[in-house]
Amino acid sequence: MGVKLEILRMLLYLSFPVGSSGSPPGRVLPASRGAAQEGDFSSGRPRAAFSCALRRPRGAFATVSAVKQRRGAAGAGTMDARFTRGKSPLLERALGRPRTEVSLSAFALLFSELVQYCQNRVYSVAELQAKLAQLGHQVGLRILDALVAREKSGRREIKVLNVLLFVKGPVWRALFGKEADKLEQANDDDKTYYVIEKEPLVNTYISVPKENSTLNCAAFTAGLVEAVLTASGFPAKVTAHWHKGTTLMIKFEEAVIARDKSLEGR
Amino acid sequence: MSRQAGRGTESKKMNSELFTLTYGALVTQLCKDYENDEDVNKQLDKMGYNIGVRLIEDFLARSNVGRCHDFRETADVIAKIAFKMYLGITPSITNWSPGGDEFSLILENNPLVDFVELPDNHSSLIYSNLLCGVLRGALEMVQMAVDVKFVQDTLKGDSVTEIRMKFIRRIEDNLPAGEE
Numbered sequence: 444m445g446v447k448l449e450i451l452r453m454l455l456y457l458s459f460p461v462g463s464s465g466s467p468p469g470r471v472l473p474a475s476r477g478a479a480q481e482g483d484f485s486s487g488r489p490r491a492a493f494s495c496a497l498r499r500p501r502g503a504f505a506t507v508s509a510v511k512q513r514r515g516a517a518g519a520g521t522m523d524a525r526f527t528r529g530k531s532p533l534l535e536r537a538l539g540r541p542r543t544e545v546s547l548s549a550f551a552l553l554f555s556e557l558v559q560y561c562q563n564r565v566y567s568v569a570e571l572q573a574k575l576a577q578l579g580h581q582v583g584l585r586i587l588d589a590l591v592a593r594e595k596s597g598r599r600e601i602k603v604l605n606v607l608l609f610v611k612g613p614v615w616r617a618l619f620g621k622e623a624d625k626l627e628q629a630n631d632d633d634k635t636y637y638v639i640e641k642e643p644l645v646n647t648y649i650s651v652p653k654e655n656s657t658l659n660c661a662a663f664t665a666g667l668v669e670a671v672l673t674a675s676g677f678p679a680k681v682t683a684h685w686h687k688g689t690t691l692m693i694k695f696e697e698a699v700i701a702r703d704k705s706l707e708g709r
Numbered sequence: 710m711s712r713q714a715g716r717g718t719e720s721k722k723m724n725s726e727l728f729t730l731t732y733g734a735l736v737t738q739l740c741k742d743y744e745n746d747e748d749v750n751k752q753l754d755k756m757g758y759n760i761g762v763r764l765i766e767d768f769l770a771r772s773n774v775g776r777c778h779d780f781r782e783t784a785d786v787i788a789k790i791a792f793k794m795y796l797g798i799t800p801s802i803t804n805w806s807p808g809g810d811e812f813s814l815i816l817e818n819n820p821l822v823d824f825v826e827l828p829d830n831h832s833s834l835i836y837s838n839l840l841c842g843v844l845r846g847a848l849e850m851v852q853m854a855v856d857v858k859f860v861q862d863t864l865k866g867d868s869v870t871e872i873r874m875k876f877i878r879r880i881e882d883n884l885p886a887g888e889e
Binding site for chain 2: 536543544545546547548549550552553554555556557559560564577578579581582585586589617618619620644
């Protein structure tokens with residue numbers, strides 16, 4: 444945070460030559476820090492222009508460019524050109540925990556449409572699951588950033604067990620409102636782990652037809668977990684299976700386990 | 710089709726982020742699969758329609774709302790009960806036409822667009838077009854033909870998101886779902 448603050452301050456100084464008529468950045472920033480902390484995260488309204496800067500670097504650049512525009516600076520630099528769209532109020536929002544909730548029915552209906560759409564474009568159950576996993580992947584990549592910033596104050600995990608606990612705990616809580624039911628390691632294989640969920644939320648209202656009994660729409664969740672693990676630096680393959688409810692089988696790459704062993708004892 | 714006894718009128722809630730991101734993944738996929746934004750908009754509307762057709766039953770079962778006497782009442786039910794129930798927001802109703810057959814829903818906070826920024830090459834994409842389909846589909850199931858469209862969108866730099874709804878006619882023959 445401190446470093447970001449410095450960068451931001453430097454940027455602000457760049458855009459406010461000493462003695463300019465703009466508001467002095469040194470005064471604006473400390474005040475905005477309080478605003479960012481006390482801010483109501485659930486509100487979608489554009490917040491005080493500077494509060495975002497502390498949490499989202501992109502917002503910071505956007506703010507700077509917005510200030511420049513306001514001052515009518517003639518030379519809109521290249522950075523401005525890249526970030527002008529940052530004037531969207533969404534970027535001014537803090538990354539705090541969202542307090543908004545939607546109904547499970549709304550999600551179930553949306554997910555159902557998503558599955559049907561995918562189903563119309565594939566020929567087999569395996570392809571359908573791959574497609575769902577691909578969509579889950581998108582979600583996983585995006586949620587990871589928010590969660591690492593929110594839950595771990597920007598720190599990353601370096602141990603396999605910890606990253607798995609991160610998935611079982613914070614990731615699951617943020618997405619599904621509860622921890623995953625179980626986390627197990629395969630008896631005979633040190634790179635295989637299982638996350639077991641008796642009744643996954645995504646499957647709540649899905650009944651699988653007999654002829655496609657192997658289909659498990661939690662493939663979506665599997666893709667999501669795969670993205671979270673891979674993007675955290677633990678490349679793995681994750682697949683969904685019908686076993687004790689739904690089991691997500693996580694197979695880490697050899698290198699991940701080897702690295703973990705070499706870290707042992709440190 | 711007997712109503713289940715003891716079915717909770719309160720529907721279960723969940724974190725909006727999974728919903729938002731899942732919708733984002735869907736739109737991304739559509740943008741990859743279709744060549745132009747108009748087709749994506751159409752597909753989103755179609756999916757929304759399918760959702761609406763199914764959603765209305767869920768809505769009536771949970772909300773205990775009776776028949777609406779006029780379009781103004783319908784507007785109130787949509788904004789204050791339906792949006793609240795499903796998306797956790799309450800849009801405001803404004804800009805009634807003099808004839809009372811057209812109004813605007815103003816969404817200050819659209820959960821579908823959290824985290825969303827439209828890239829320059831998708832300027833004609835109506836990102837939340839699914840909502841139009843949902844409203845159209847749901848109202849069609851209660852014998853109301855409506856025209857729904859976005860007129861303002863925060864994603865495109867407007868200060869609010871505005872959905873315009875226009876009452877077209879009462880549907881006398883109840884067409885089966887999927888046939889228009």
